[in-house]
Amino acid sequence: MYLLSTLALLTTALPQGGSDTTVSVSQGTRLRVENQGGDIVVHAWDKNQVRIQASHNRRTHVNVRLTGAVLSLEANADRGPANMVDYELTVPSWMPLKLGGMYATVSVDGSKAPIEIQTLEGDITVKGGAETVKLGSVQGKIVVSGVRGRLELNSVSEDLEASDIQGDIVAETVSGDLILRNIVAKSVEVESVSGELYFDGRIMDAGHYSLLTHSGEIYFSVAEGSNATISTAIGSGDVKASFALPVSERPSRRRQSYRLGNGSASVELETFSGDINLLRPGELSGRLDRLMRAREERESERAQRKRDKKPDHDDDHDHDGSF
Amino acid sequence: MPHRFADQLSAYLDDELDLPRRRRLEAHLAECADCSALLADLRAIVAAAPGYSGRGPSRDLWSDIERRLDEPEVVPIGPALRPSGGPTVRRFSLPQLIAASLVMAALGGGATWLVSHGKPSDRPTVQLSDLAVRVPDSTKTVAYAESQYDSAVHDLEQLLAAGRSRLDTATVRTVEQSLQKIDTAIAEARAAIQRDPANGYLSRQIAANMRRKLNLLRAATNAIAART
Secondary structure, eight states: OOOEEOOOEEEEEOTTSOEEEEEEOOTTOEEEEEEEEEEEEEEEESSSEEEEEEEOOTTEEEEEEEETTEEEEEEEESSSSOOOOEEEEEEETTOOEEEEEEEEEEEEEEEOSOEEEEEEESOEEEEEOEEEEEEEEEEOOEEEEOOEEEEEEEESSSOEEEEEEESOEEEEESSSOEEEEEEEEEEEEEEESSOOEEEEEEEEEEEEEEEEESSSOEEEEOOTTOOEEEEEEESSSOEEESSOOOOOSSSOSSEEEEEETTOOEEEEEEESSSOEEEEOHHHHHHHHHHHHHHHHHHHHHHHHHHHTSOOOTTSSSSOSSOO | OOOGGGGGHHHHHTTOSOHHHHHHHHHHHHHOHHHHHHHHHHHHHHHHOTTOOOOOOSSOOHHHHHHTOSSSSOOOOSTTOOOTTSOOOOOOOHHHHHHHHHHHHHHTTTTHHHHHHOOSSSSOOOOGGGHHHHOOSHHHHHHHHHHHHHHHHHHHHHHHHHHGGGSOHHHHHHHHHHHHHHHHHHHHHHHHHHHOTTOHHHHHHHHHHHHHHHHHHHHHHHHHHHHO
């Protein structure tokens, strides 16, 4: 049983198809959007209102429904499945968000609330978020920054990039690289099958940092004066450090343990067939800057190639030539 | 990904965690009913079959890597390494970790799709979360778990094959390439563990990758179901 509230809606139908609706909401209301295809762009403001701007063709309608404390948006069509809908939403910064879709590109900016986003194919970009932020995509790149809380990331083939995070991190990829920058966390646990792992952050006393990959390289920054026990395990690679390491407490080349300072933080770095690279923070950030620039250039070229592809003649965003 | 501590349960039972990690795990166990239940199941497995040695890998891919090693044998890189004459260390075998891994996947909903949406084959499909409690004998449990894993993967692969036309070709390609990478990682680690059965790192990697494969197949078949 649930309560279905009647909403006070201010809706304007747009002549080209689509709508512009504003809904008043009370503190504690959560937003849920499931979009089969199309973009979801979310901005935050300080009003207790949700503005829903939706672009879609004329036979598609967006239903706005408040069920209990959940405000949900759902697209329906006069006949057949709903077509593509592009949402631009402006929400209170306190509003928890649960967004997802099959073929949806999602971006959130300015939220100070929990966020959960899951896509099958489509990039996810998040600036902000608090308490718990969970982002996952099978075939989409995830870029997140400014989270104040726990961050959980899951990607299959594309890269994960997290920066300026203050909170624990759990992340996993299959083949994408995982880049963590400016991290302040007591606990970081990341794993990949073939991706490379980068950690550029502060090692906190009594913290736990675990980076495991099967066939990727690991790059881990260690600031001078850190108190950590660094345990490394390698199969066929090497442990390389840009600074002098103390003598390992283990005799094995495959598994070594280095105690820095009082050794209070636990750092586990394991790769089956890659190298482990220990660098000073400045060295790693310089390397990451170069890496990011190269990737941006590649992505720019890829976007250009995409734009050069066959145009969408029926203008319904699906490039299939039919309405 | 709420059950990342599962990988530490083996070391915890063997009293191999350092104090900070032990405290963190115990704090997590106090709050997480799922991990506490898993720990209890694993204790039961240990108690029932302390000598279980697991199954060997079917093929050896370790040789390529081994050629590049400068040491005559692979040194264990898991935490199980202890000086001779020290206390006996009993670590979970690979099948035991598989069982644990599958339970964790099931706790995350990994097997519910099969149950709720039917299955393409005639083989019986059960809730994987029942594995650790239905069969009290640990040898049977782990063997059952591995066969159930194979069965679940087989079913999901069939669903993926049957429904792949409903997904974008790029998505299908991504899923299949990723599955191949996971399979390669599992095969390499399986081959390596044949040479080094006490290697806790490899066991954890195999279990984690099997869970990863199941979850990826589940995500793909759920996407197909949503498009149907």
